[in-house]
Amino acid sequence: MPIVQADRLTRIGTALLRAAGASDEEARAVAIGCVNANLAGHDSHGIIAIPTYIDRIKAGHIVPGAKWTIVQESPTTTVIDGHWGFGFHVNAKAMALTIEKARTANVAACTVFRQSHVGRLAAYPLMAIEAGMIGIATADSGRSPKIVAPFGGREARLGTNPISIAVPSDLGAPFYLDMATSAVAAGKIALAVSRNEEIPTGWIVDSEGRHTTDPREYKKGGALLPLGGSEGYKGSGLAAMVEVLCGLLTGLGFGVEPTGRHNDGCFMAVFNVAAFRPLKDFKKEVAEFARYLKSTPPSEGSTGVFYPGEVEHIRERERRISGIEIEDATWDKLRALAGEYKLAAELDLK
Numbered sequence: 001m002p003i004v005q006a007d008r009l010t011r012i013g014t015a016l017l018r019a020a021g022a023s024d025e026e027a028r029a030v031a032i033g034c035v036n037a038n039l040a041g042h043d044s045h046g047i048i049a050i051p052t053y054i055d056r057i058k059a060g061h062i063v064p065g066a067k068w069t070i071v072q073e074s075p076t077t078t079v080i081d082g083h084w085g086f087g088f089h090v091n092a093k094a095m096a097l098t099i100e101k102a103r104t105a106n107v108a109a110c111t112v113f114r115q116s117h118v119g120r121l122a123a124y125p126l127m128a129i130e131a132g133m134i135g136i137a138t139a140d141s142g143r144s145p146k147i148v149a150p151f152g153g154r155e156a157r158l159g160t161n162p163i164s165i166a167v168p169s170d171l172g173a174p175f176y177l178d179m180a181t182s183a184v185a186a187g188k189i190a191l192a193v194s195r196n197e198e199i200p201t202g203w204i205v206d207s208e209g210r211h212t213t214d215p216r217e218y219k220k221g222g223a224l225l226p227l228g229g230s231e232g233y234k235g236s237g238l239a240a241m242v243e244v245l246c247g248l249l250t251g252l253g254f255g256v257e258p259t260g261r262h263n264d265g266c267f268m269a270v271f272n273v274a275a276f277r278p279l280k281d282f283k284k285e286v287a288e289f290a291r292y293l294k295s296t297p298p299s300e301g302s303t304g305v306f307y308p309g310e311v312e313h314i315r316e317r318e319r320r321i322s323g324i325e326i327e328d329a330t331w332d333k334l335r336a337l338a339g340e341y342k343l344a345a346e347l348d349l350k
């Protein structure tokens with residue numbers, strides 16, 4: 001597997017998306033977002049996704065240069081129609097506006113609909129902590145095909161419906177949660193197929209509802225399982241609530257719409273910490289809390305406790321130096337696209 005530095009990968013992703021019709025701003029937003037996911041260790045949402053996004057542009061499912069319109073608003077709320085633009089770009093603009101509203105109103109929220117995949121969800125709440133605010137984001141895939149079986153079922157009726165919450169702190173690294181409400185993100189199954197690897201029991205069931213470690217069974221009519229194994233009813237409940245916020249509150253609805261166009265409905269909210277207590281004191285205490293958690297004596301076989309977001313921070317530090325491993329199947333797709341767009345020489349991707 002080739003090992004590639006983050007800036008080269010960003011250059012490749014940006015150039016391919018530009019060639020596929022994205023504006024500079026859109027192409028950079030998507031490529032940086034994907035490479036940030038690789039850096040955080042979430043390869044399922046990294047550069048592997050760019051060939052899929054280009055396929056979606058070709059199919060007319062993603063519309064480069066799409067309008068961005070406010071459908072309804074108040075001083076604290078906004079409903080945004082992304083007109084099938086790149087989720088990375090549409091959602092970042094929505095979060096930026098929500099932060100601006102909270103600068104005067106202290107609390108603000110928005111819903112976003114008709115946008116493509118938003119990628120690694122943490123990207124948006126992490127924008128809020130830069131402004132001294134707590135950021136929350138949830139996403140579902142609207143009425144695009146479902147992939148998670150509700151607890152006790154064997155047919156997919158839910159999305160992977162992620163939740164992310166980021167909190168300002170004095171730590172050297174951001175304190176944030178970023179998780180799918182399924183046992184894993186769907187991209188991790190695709191990644192295991194690309195890497196020819198088995199997956200742990202408890203991630204998927206096959207079309208007959210049997211547990212399996214073969215990631216290929218997922219595409220043959222299987223389903224992802226909700227977060228929580230034998231306590232998966234909690235993951236199932238979280239996923240249902242995310243779907244209410246992102247599918248029903250946005251007006252996207254539930255169930256599956258036959259065209260299968262990917263539609264990441266989002267609900268996001270921000271809270272200005274200074275409206276509750278002095279930001280300086282809060283940030284200091286969050287850092288102390290993280291250290292308190294980390295000082296917990298380890299359980300048997302454990303390497304110790306990590307606060308939310310710490311694992312990603314450690315991976316990013318490592319990968320910025322060592323580079324990012326790209327599975328051969330993804331590299332081949334990037335090379336093929338570079339050839340198709342006559343960029344192979346420019347990107348050194350022959």
Ligand SMILES: NC(=O)c1ccc[n+]([C@@H]2O[C@H](COP(=O)([O-])OP(=O)(O)OC[C@H]3O[C@@H](n4cnc5c(N)ncnc54)[C@H](O)[C@@H]3O)[C@@H](O)[C@H]2O)c1
Nearest residue numbers: 042119120121160162177178179180184185306308309311
């Ligand atoms: N846009 C979408 O439609 C969509 C859908 C699903 C998932 N996603 C993204 O996929 C990515 C992967 O999600 P996931 O749930 O598979 O990730 P995951 O299972 O790695 O869980 C990540 C969360 O767990 C924490 N964590 C990981 N290891 C830890 C440890 N040892 N100790 C303490 N905390 C730990 C991380 O800090 C992070 O908050 C996320 O970026 C998510 O936003 C996006």
